[in-house]
Amino acid sequence: MKFKSKIVIASSMCVIGAVACLSTYQYFSISDYVQKSVSENISLALDESKLAVESELSKNSVLVASISDLIELSPQDKSHVSTILDTPTFKKSFIVVGLGYESDGSLVENDPSWLPDSSYDSKTRPWYETAKSTGTLNVTEPYFDDITNEMVVSLAAPIKNSGQFVGSLFADVSLKELATKINKIKLVGDGHSFVISPNGTFVAHPNSQYNGKKLLDIFPDLVNGDAMQLANVEGKQQIVKMMPAGTQGWKVGVMVSNEAAYSELSAINKANILFGLLAIILSVFVVSMVTIRLLRPLESLNKAINDVATGEGDLTQRLSTDTDQEFSELAAGFNTFIASLQSMVQQLQVIGGDIKNNNGMISNGAGASSSAMGKQMEQLEMLATAMHEMSVTASDVANSAQSASDSASVADNATVEGDEIVGNTQRSITQLADRISEAVVKVSELESASDNIENILRVISEIAEQTNLLALNAAIEAARAGESGRGFAVVADEVRNLASRTQQSTSEIQEMITQLQTGASGVTKVMQESASMASVAVEESSKASDALNRIKDSIGVISEMNMQIATAAQEQSHVADEINVNTLQIKDLSTEVSTLANGAVSAVDEQQQRIEQQDSILGRFVV
Structure with missing residues (x-):
């Protein structure tokens, strides 16, 4: 604005x-x-x-x-x-x-x-x-x-x-x-x-x-x-x-x-608004006209400054001071500034020539340095690559040895656990054999008890049979007695029925006892076979425990050898890493030096361009 x-x-x-x-x-x-x-x-x-x-x-x-x-x-x-x-x-x-x-x-x-x-x-x-x-x-x-x-x-x-x-x-x-x-x-x-x-x-x-x-x-x-x-x-x-x-x-x-x-x-309010608007419009118009009139010398001064700025750098021109006091002082100050600028431009032209000559020699030296640093960078790149590959190989060997050692440790732990498991299994089988022997004894006792029950049932069956015969005889005698023996006949008939039911129940129990004896005999046989197999399992568990102990000893030897290999490989990898780090540091320093050299070349080239631009610009000034 x-x-x-x-x-x-x-x-x-x-x-x-x-x-x-x-x-x-x-x-x-x-x-x-x-x-x-x-x-x-x-x-x-x-x-x-x-x-x-x-x-x-x-x-x-x-x-x-x-x-x-x-x-x-x-x-x-x-x-x-x-x-x-x-x-x-x-x-x-x-x-x-x-x-x-x-x-x-x-x-x-x-x-x-x-x-x-x-x-x-x-x-x-x-x-x-x-x-x-x-x-x-x-x-x-x-x-x-x-x-x-x-x-x-x-x-x-x-x-x-x-x-x-x-x-x-x-x-x-x-x-x-x-x-x-x-x-x-x-x-x-x-x-x-x-x-x-x-x-x-x-x-x-x-x-x-x-x-x-x-x-x-x-x-x-x-x-x-x-x-x-x-x-x-x-x-x-x-x-x-x-x-x-x-x-x-x-x-x-x-x-x-x-x-x-x-x-x-x-x-009245409408009139006030109307007169206020008219007063504002008139005041703005008057202020605009007065401002244009008062700032007319400033426009002339501005035009003169633009002429100096766009007139191919003619620093010999000067502004007129024949105007109002404020603008006259401004023109005088501007003329002083132009005179000082003219002197500085003359000095810059001389200094620019000297810088241009020196810059050519700097540019040649920087180019040679940049070329040498490029060759050094190639050699360091090859060295860094070889050291990195050796470090990676040593690290792989160390990792493999460490993995083998870890695997041997895991296998050793597994054999220890297997030995403990086999021992536990052996003890469990022994306990099982003892329990089976006890079960055989109990089943034998059950078989003997079944025989005793069978004898008792046989006696009960005989008693029931005799009771049935007595009840039958009593019924016959009651029938002979006629009306006087009818009550006795009824009782005798009930006794006979009870004796029949008792005999039938003893027969059913006899059958169940027979089945129980048969099952007990089978269980006894199975228990005896299980006891024999448990003894065999105990012997095999002992053999497995001995084999696991031998495996454990072999794994210990392998683990010790792997630890030695891993230690040696880690030392080799550590040395290779240190060499690689030093090589990379040398490479980084060389890269920085090369970058600085290239930057110096670029800076010299850019400076050369700036000097030429400066010569071109300073050449436009008329001093």
Whole structure:
């Protein structure tokens, strides 16, 4: 970015900041002024509305009090009351004035067009009951008169005679005049005033359709309070403020469109934005023009410097100092710099020639060194390869010997383990032979016991056979005895059955004993054969143990020889590795020397090129 552009941007930012601050200050100042103006306008309208309501109520209250005082001079004299009520002032001030009596509920009023029917009882009317119960002047809630269809209120006052209540006085007042006064109050835009009764009913409103209706029924977003509020009324934001008026609980209110109230502020803000933009544009234009004018000598100086820089290095040129003081000092400094540069270029041209001559000799020496180092590198490469192969061979021999030694050690350990296993096997077979011999004895004892059981069963079988014969004889004798021997015959028959079953069971046991004897004989034979085989196995295990011991001794000799071979091979490999390491170090040093030599050659060549470039560049300068 050009310096000129930076100056313009910085100046513009300062102007924009100043205009923004001024506009912001002006906005808040005007906003505060407008808010105060709106508040004052609303307060004045409220005060005027309050004065109108209080004046209307006070005027009518005074008249009603006057009528009450006059009637109380002779309240029971209806002609006196009628005369007072027909006074022109009272008839003009009120729609109708009347007095209801406590004694019979009759009514005396001053409206000839209104004749209450015979069922009319003034004591049942709200105004009568209110005046009687409170004992003071009261104002009823507004209502529509049936005859005039106007919004009216009734002022009611008690009438007393020597301190005794005799009736209630009422006076109907039209609110049309009050509504006219309220509607004439001027506010911002389409703002207006209104009056509501203690229960929130509209008494006076520019829209007559609202009169007699509840405030919160029409405007549910409003709050029936004294604080200023912003509410959505009929789709528009309205500023609403209410305050008490008089002693009867009435309130006056003001409703102003928020948009209309602050329309002046909006217009001023738009004008401020427009003028601010114009001021910024004009300021930027002026700053740009002034900057261009002030920096014109710098552009001339810049052009002269470019001419010197691109004019084939003519260091004999000088800048003019005939300009403003700042730029004149800059031109003088530049001329001094060019003069110094001219002197240095002349010296560099001389030094460059000397360096060029010396560099040729250095280049030749470096080339010869690089060639010799190349041949040395080839010889070292061959030596390193041979030493590496010898080291690898020695290492392989050592590894093989070590592997053979390890294998011999493993075989030796295996023979030891095999010898232990054969010994364990021999002992196990010996124990097995002993157990088999014991088993042969036990089986022989089992065979003898089986023979004894067989003899016992033979005796039991003979006894069962004799019992069977005796039972048969007893049955025969019982049959001969007839009825007297029938019971004995039954017992004999049961004994014979038991003897038969015993004989049958002994036969089955005899068969099982025979099978057991046969199996015992077979087991005895097998056990004897197993004992013989176990003896043979013990002898063979002894032979195997002797063979393993001989193998163990041979493996020990082989392992010792392998250890000697491995030790010798490791020493040879270690010596070869040391020689190989030394060879590689010599090779690395030679490589570094060769690299340095090549680098020196390259550096000399590059230096030669730089010197030639330097000569070319310095040759462009006109000194």
